[in-house]
Amino acid sequence: MSMDIRRRDLLKAAAVAALGGVVGRVTSAADAPLSSWNDGPSKEAILDFVRTTTDRSSPRFVPPEQRIATFDQDGTLWVEHPMYTQVVYCLERVPAVVKAKPELASAEPFKTVLSGNREAISRLSTDDLLKILAATLTGMSVDQFEVEVKQWLSNARDPRWKRPYTELIYLPMIEVLNYMRANRYKTYIVTGGGQDFVRVYSDKTYGIPCEQVVGTVGGTTFGYDKEGRPFLTKDPKLLLNDDNAGKPEGIHLMIGLRPFAAFGNSTGDRQMCEYTTAGDGKRLAILILHDDATREYAYGPAQGLPESKVGTFTQALYDEAKSNGWRIISMKNDWKQIFAE
Amino acid sequence: MSMDIRRRDLLKAAAVAALGGVVGRVTSAADAPLSSWNDGPSKEAILDFVRTTTDRSSPRFVPPEQRIATFDQDGTLWVEHPMYTQVVYCLERVPAVVKAKPELASAEPFKTVLSGNREAISRLSTDDLLKILAATLTGMSVDQFEVEVKQWLSNARDPRWKRPYTELIYLPMIEVLNYMRANRYKTYIVTGGGQDFVRVYSDKTYGIPCEQVVGTVGGTTFGYDKEGRPFLTKDPKLLLNDDNAGKPEGIHLMIGLRPFAAFGNSTGDRQMCEYTTAGDGKRLAILILHDDATREYAYGPAQGLPESKVGTFTQALYDEAKSNGWRIISMKNDWKQIFAE
Known part of the structure; x- marks a missing residue:
């Protein structure tokens, strides 16, 4: 700080x-x-x-x-290519969301995201993506959301440059x-x-x-x-x-x-x-x-x-x-x- | 400026x-x-x-x-008493709105506002007030609205103090x-x-x-x-x-x-x-x-x-x-x- x-x-x-x-x-x-x-x-x-x-x-x-x-x-x-950083965030938050609500593990589109199959994930429809966004961006307090994003940003790395997204x-x-x-x-x-x-x-x-x-x-x-x-x-x-x-x-x-x-x-x-x-x-x-x-x-x-x-x-x-x-x-x-x- | x-x-x-x-x-x-x-x-x-x-x-x-x-x-x-200044604005805009849409002159709640009957105006329902707000605060461009409010503020006077509201x-x-x-x-x-x-x-x-x-x-x-x-x-x-x-x-x-x-x-x-x-x-x-x-x-x-x-x-x-x-x-x-x- x-x-x-x-x-x-x-x-x-x-x-x-x-x-x-x-x-x-x-x-x-x-x-x-x-x-x-x-x-x-x-x-x-x-x-x-x-x-x-x-x-x-x-x-x-x-x-x-x-x-x-x-x-x-x-x-x-x-950088926005090949995927918006926020969408990467939402996809990578899915395991934590499923952990809190285990019934989602067998429900689409969460099942596909958990499979890790990049090809299948890249084919998700807009409606499916909106479901993932809603599940990972809403429902929590604004303070909790800030904590979650901060934590992710400090650990996540862009796969091409191996650097934090904010760099x-x-x-x-x-x-x-x-x-x-x-x-x-x-x-x-x-x-x-x-x-x-x-x-x-x-x-x-x-x-x-x-x-x-x-x-x-x-x-x-x-x-x-x-x-x-x-x-x-x-x-x-x-x-x-x-x-x-x-x-x-x-x-x-x-x-x-x-x-x-x-x-x-x-x-x-x-x-x-x-x-x-x-x-x-x-x-x-x-x-x-x-x-x-x-x-x-x-x-x-x-x-x-x-x-x-x-x-x-x-x-x-x-x-x-x-x-x-x-x-x-x-x-x-x-x-x-x-x-x- | x-x-x-x-x-x-x-x-x-x-x-x-x-x-x-x-x-x-x-x-x-x-x-x-x-x-x-x-x-x-x-x-x-x-x-x-x-x-x-x-x-x-x-x-x-x-x-x-x-x-x-x-x-x-x-x-x-x-000062907010006895009526919010913005509500005064909306009521005083009614004649201009009716001039642009003459069919409103005989329709309530505009008819009551045009009558100038303070007692009747003070008894208008919330729904009626919302109609007046919608008619005077929406439908125009944001630039036009700014012009209308500026003009009103420069002329309007509070009835008790005889001063512009912004004073x-x-x-x-x-x-x-x-x-x-x-x-x-x-x-x-x-x-x-x-x-x-x-x-x-x-x-x-x-x-x-x-x-x-x-x-x-x-x-x-x-x-x-x-x-x-x-x-x-x-x-x-x-x-x-x-x-x-x-x-x-x-x-x-x-x-x-x-x-x-x-x-x-x-x-x-x-x-x-x-x-x-x-x-x-x-x-x-x-x-x-x-x-x-x-x-x-x-x-x-x-x-x-x-x-x-x-x-x-x-x-x-x-x-x-x-x-x-x-x-x-x-x-x-x-x-x-x-x-x-």
Whole structure:
């Protein structure tokens, strides 16, 4: 915990230092922003957006309280391929759920998950997956859920890189988060993933506090335990599916302001980018194309890349982005480095 | 707008100044906090809470990122009697709604509202009121709604004080907000009122940005206008009734942290106070009793005060507060002054 506090204090100190600048931005060469980005139009687009919107002499200056930047998570801030990390979590929680309710062991889809047959698991229907999500993400108190996710994250390892999932975050995007915050942008995660799930690690991992995580979210129910102490139980009732049109709807629900910058990587981010760029003044929409099979993964199907079960980037989205002036980031060409060492 | 920015900058400067202090709090005698509070146990309880939780040498020190304080609005930050301001808004919007849909003129409950018969209006059923709320709070774009509320607020006057509603805010509570923020508490409104309604004026009025307003909230629907521009329409679908048990549920939805301090004034704030004080460490729950018929209003029915249609403070709540160590504020005895001049 003390590590986290120190990290936050450093980030805040950086923000306060930036306040001292005449135009409210970091100008020191020692702090050259976006250093793991290759020079080129993508990097320049981000720098130019921040310069323009934070320069008080610019006609497109944005007051600090309106500086909202939203970031999709899966495939935008961390690896999503071949399976969303939260889905891995849910599948790996099944044994514990079955232990508590042994009658599930012989019931589908739990039986298939317990079999460990990857081929069969990958063929589970959406309805089956929803059953697994409901069984592993709801029914417990919000405090208990936090404990379960924390514990899993500290032990789980990505099979390809043998590293904790929270280390598989994109260094160039962490630099964008820091750069925007140093320029008094408030950074939000806006994810199709579960709001409560992402909140468990968002501060430590991205420097984004839990109240700035907008995600798919279910209701909770207030009640009392046997000793009369109040607690909240996670319900299977969906309040917001924070994907596609749900992203601007979630942004309004949780923030109430239209973002000036939005970052995504799939068709699920389309409406968020449309909503963001439809506002007045200078706006920025960025889509990350996973085109680096060597250092990460390559999938589309935009530009002839292989289709993927996660983070679909269609050619139609690619074309809309091009025609609207949204910027498409090539992981292969725009990023010097993918992960922090 | 420039006035607002300057005000925010001042507030931020105060917060930054506070960061310079060894224990992170304002100690200058010139800035004596809560100056419109009479000395006594109520004022001391607030000062003591902030001192204890922000003093690094205290075993009950709270790290800044966990410093959450939640404030009910109606009756806690501004006048709610004899009718919630938002209900006044809805009633006064009826003529405009009927103008746009003339067929409503002869339909109840709109006919009664248009009649101007106060007695008949005060007898409208909850179902009738919900119809009026749905007709005046939903169906338009979120941008249009903001324009309508802003316009109304600038013209509407409270009949007793002949002042804009946003001036009928309690000076002692504004001091609490400022004092807590200067000590790095993040202040949230948690109101049974409409989230989008309160967001329109929360920053100007209380220094609370719209993303820190938690309220009763309906869904929105993303769509495109004739020119293909995206916008959000306010739906009559209720997502959260942010009152009673809905308050802790809303706090979890929108913040994700348990507050360390909660301020309210009615049975609708009971569960928020319970949830807040059930957490570890030092917690603060405050309930404001409206017992000042001369300077504001007196209503309960706690302590034999007259019953009220709004902000019910029952004797049962009074007794629960006393037995749980929540502090009851007497407006008559604890506050030197009610409103800013």
